[in-house]
Amino acid sequence: MSGVSQSTVSRVLSGHPNVSAKTRAAVTEILNQTGFVPNASARAMRTQRSRSIGVVVSTPVNLYGLEVMGQVHEHVARHGLRLSVWLADVDGNAPDALQALRERSVDGLIYTAAVDHMPELEADINAGAPIVLMGRTVRGVATDTVAGANAQGGRRVADYLIQHGRRDIAWVGGRAFSPGREIEQGFRNRLASLGAPIDESRVVYGDLFYASGEAAVEQLWNSKSKPDTIFCANDLVAYGVLDAARKSNIRVPEDLWVIGYNNIPISGWAAYDLTTVYQPIADMARVSVELLLQRIEGKQGPSPQRRRLEGKLIVRGSTAHAPHESS
């Protein structure tokens, strides 16, 4: 140390008030000259904080995961924290992420790939590990959860379709995917209460990738009861549906209406021009990061938070209706 003690340098570095202006200036000067940068591991060991949080995203076949990661990064960076990333396997597991949390490489985790029945994840959460679930719900797990208002989104689409006279409605979803299940429930219930319950022969379950949409069209068109509308649990599947329709010369929207869910940017491109439900990912990321930081500080409330953020129906060409009708 050129002149002063280690303690004083540390106080300058951390902006601690107990340093005289002239000492501070002198130390800052030398810091700049030497280009000294404090060691993060040492600070982390001493403070018991890595200043880093992790995010677990689904396998990036689904472009939605990219949006999620970008928004989480944005809000993590805003709090001066670093972001580590793990890609979950197809079952949503990311053991390396949990291990990193246990060994305090990260201070907390935002988990966006959860499904039901994840024993390792649930054990860590029950042991008090700071983990926030984002975008997915898991039954019986006692931690903060931030998700879209999916049932409400499903009801909104049901209202829209019935209002515009659609009756032969198909649903393409996935069983393991909690947002899809919630959308489906809201959608089914509202259709039923409007006197137009869904015909089970028009319900198809798949893995929610692009190819599932193509497969769904083939299955629905080979059945007796062709639909006039297909509502898909995510946009990616809807693109598969639209492309299959294109290949089979099924005209959209004249012969078939198609609706997706998420409103990823591709849905605005002319090739798809997809009516879909916007998800407020930026808000979900913001709230998730805030709740996680509170949990890391030990400031969470007695019972876990369950936040539901509302989306919005975005009407585009895949369901075009007469312009005087409001959406």
Next chain:
Amino acid sequence: MSGVSQSTVSRVLSGHPNVSAKTRAAVTEILNQTGFVPNASARAMRTQRSRSIGVVVSTPVNLYGLEVMGQVHEHVARHGLRLSVWLADVDGNAPDALQALRERSVDGLIYTAAVDHMPELEADINAGAPIVLMGRTVRGVATDTVAGANAQGGRRVADYLIQHGRRDIAWVGGRAFSPGREIEQGFRNRLASLGAPIDESRVVYGDLFYASGEAAVEQLWNSKSKPDTIFCANDLVAYGVLDAARKSNIRVPEDLWVIGYNNIPISGWAAYDLTTVYQPIADMARVSVELLLQRIEGKQGPSPQRRRLEGKLIVRGSTAHAPHESS
């Protein structure tokens, strides 16, 4: 410590050979019972290694960045390392990533968003910081660089187009984007040497997002010399071109051929069915991680490596030609 010394536990944890079988078994037993997990910061401080590396990717508007991140994650995880992520700003800068490297939060960096003239990045590299450039080249920077064989890709496309009788060829590129510049150079040179130099009125520069493709079509169609082919520096721009053509009732491939670069998954979807040049991202990620780890170990050679990995032309419907002609 129940029974043995801290040193022995540490040796068991690290798999050090100097532990008797029965001691090892006893310690392992207790470790499992108590669920003890060693603290990563303490290990990092002692070993001077964070076991974590960072990747800097471009703003994720471009889906290509997602693929890159996924592949880098794959290879980083394979080496038992953690991955931190930073999104670069529009100019390719990521000061937080450089800071994290300086304070040893990460052991090294894979930089995929570099452009020319990045003083901070170059200063760190010249000071010996372990940074590998991936997918982009920067003039005069002395570190390992792993990129696609872009000039060769450009030549390959030139050969293909001339071979199939295309003559009124347009190029849509970007000035700050090194792969684009290299593709352009290979493309131009080969066209010239085949006696069909590009007409400068058919060259358009933009920022290489979707909207640039739409803008390019508008500009080219308002000029005197409409092209019969548009070659784009990346797939995203090509989608913009294809959608603009769709809106203007320009038929592809009858009236216009369109070619992209990268072969991201969307290019295989029926809506675009885009002829493009495949980039071996997985290999680029593998080589980048290997070179970075060598550099972290101080085992790099005297002069920086410049690797070029070859891609491959993927012919699809956006340039359909008679089936008997080979691609």
Next chain:
DNA sequence: CTGAAAGCGCTTACAG
């Protein structure tokens, strides 16, 4: 094969 001890580089009461 095992243990006692030093030290990685910080931060933070504590004493002055």
Next chain:
DNA sequence: CTGAAAGCGCTTACAG
């Protein structure tokens, strides 16, 4: 306002 000292939790020569 400043400094000396302790301690965060590991790993690794060193001695036996």
